[in-house]
Amino acid sequence: MTTILKIGGSVLTDKNRVSVAKKDAISRIAKEIGEGASPGLVLIHGAGSFGHHQAKEYRLKDGLDDWSIKGLWPTHSAVTSLNRMVVDALQISGVEALPVNPLSDCVLDNGRIEHLCLDVIRMMLHEGIVPVLHGDVAMDRSKGVDVLSGDQLVPYLACELKADRVGIGTNVDGVLDDNGNVISKITPGNMSEVNKVLSGSRGVDVTGGMQGKIRELMALAESGIPSLVFNAEKPGNVVKFLKNDLKEGTIIRGD
Numbered sequence: 001m002t003t004i005l006k007i008g009g010s011v012l013t014d015k016n017r018v019s020v021a022k023k024d025a026i027s028r029i030a031k032e033i034g035e036g037a038s039p040g041l042v043l044i045h046g047a048g049s050f051g052h053h054q055a056k057e058y059r060l061k062d063g064l065d066d067w068s069i070k071g072l073w074p075t076h077s078a079v080t081s082l083n084r085m086v087v088d089a090l091q092i093s094g095v096e097a098l099p100v101n102p103l104s105d106c107v108l109d110n111g112r113i114e115h116l117c118l119d120v121i122r123m124m125l126h127e128g129i130v131p132v133l134h135g136d137v138a139m140d141r142s143k144g145v146d147v148l149s150g151d152q153l154v155p156y157l158a159c160e161l162k163a164d165r166v167g168i169g170t171n172v173d174g175v176l177d178d179n180g181n182v183i184s185k186i187t188p189g190n191m192s193e194v195n196k197v198l199s200g201s202r203g204v205d206v207t208g209g210m211q212g213k214i215r216e217l218m219a220l221a222e223s224g225i226p227s228l229v230f231n232a233e234k235p236g237n238v239v240k241f242l243k244n245d246l247k248e249g250t251i252i253r254g255d
Contacts, residue, residue, distance in 0.1 A: 002040040002125070002163045003242065005033075006154050009048025009135070010171040011232045012082065018053045019078055026089045029169075029238055034093035036242030039128055040164075042121065042157055043086075043097070044150045047135035050082035051075050055147050060137055061111075064144025072145065075137045076103050083134045096129045102136040102148050110142040113156050121161070133157075151213045154227075155220035163225055167241045168213065169232025174250035175214060186252045191218055214252070221254035228252075 007029060014020040033043070055061065058071020083099050090097035105117035121131045135150040158166050174182040178197050186194050198211045217227045230237055230249030240246035 001038065001165070002042065002161050003038070004042050004044065004154055004158045004161070004163045004166045005169065005238075005241070006044040006150055006167070007046070007169040007232055007238075008171065009046025009050070009052070009150075011169055012045060012086070013048030013050060015049045015052070017049055019050050019081070021050070021082060021085055023085070025233070026085055027092075028235060029232065030086070030089035030093040030095065032236070032238035033090060033130075033242065034095045036239035037095060037130065038242070040125055041130050041242070042125070042161065042163075043090075043130055043132045044153050044157070045083070045086055045132070045134050046150045047079045047082060051079040051135060051137075051147075054078055055137065060145055060147050062143075063140070063146070068145060072137055075147075076101075079134055079136050083132060086134075087132050090130065090132070097132050098124060098129055100124075100131045100133045102133060102138050102153070106136075106138045106148060108138050108140040108143075108146050108148060111140065111146045113148070113152060114141060116153075116156060116160075118157075118160055121157070125161075149212060149216075151216045155216050155223075155225075158220055158225050158227075159223055165244070166217075166220065166225060166227035167246075168217065168227060168229045169238060169241070170213075170229060171231065171233050173231045173234075173248060174229050175210065182248075183250050186214065186218065186221075186250060187255060188218070188222065217252045218254075221252045224254060226251060226253045 054075040107115045124131045138148040140146040
């Protein structure tokens, strides 16, 4: 069984302060993964305040030029420093985890994944190792460079690896409506209504906020793989998801 779990940058970092990690949250989630994980887990984490500020300052979404090229290393360095914290915490919790940096093995074309080397990921999974991917800067065939969101990695890997389950851990109880209530299910039938109430996340985010997440997840659902958006800030929820025992959140389905 293959499980894709993404933990949002808002859970792991203070998105309103440059490169500030929530170390207690990282440690807790790593322990929960250690308690609940089974073979076949792929972990993706958002960059949060590690990378978004640098990507915005150097206008990486606009493509490669004399200014943006100076931002490649600061942005990549920031996101990989967060990735190191996550992998270290997992190792301390007894999880055999290793980093997979998209800059080194992913090619984009006009902002979309054209190719991602999956051989290493498949080999890790076969050996019981948890690959840990993250949002990153990546080379782009059309633009020269662009920002690759962890939200785009989720459906790509889920489809390519034929995932059985997908979980999206955020800092809210699910996808919320105008009154702050959780939308229990999102399908193509109510997607237009849901779009009206979605807004970008708070803080600096160059990857589209909640709207970007739901757009990617709906495309995944229409391919036959449902996902669950849940609150990863609530202790125990990550364990419950991994054990397929989480009843809270928003389910996104293609039917």
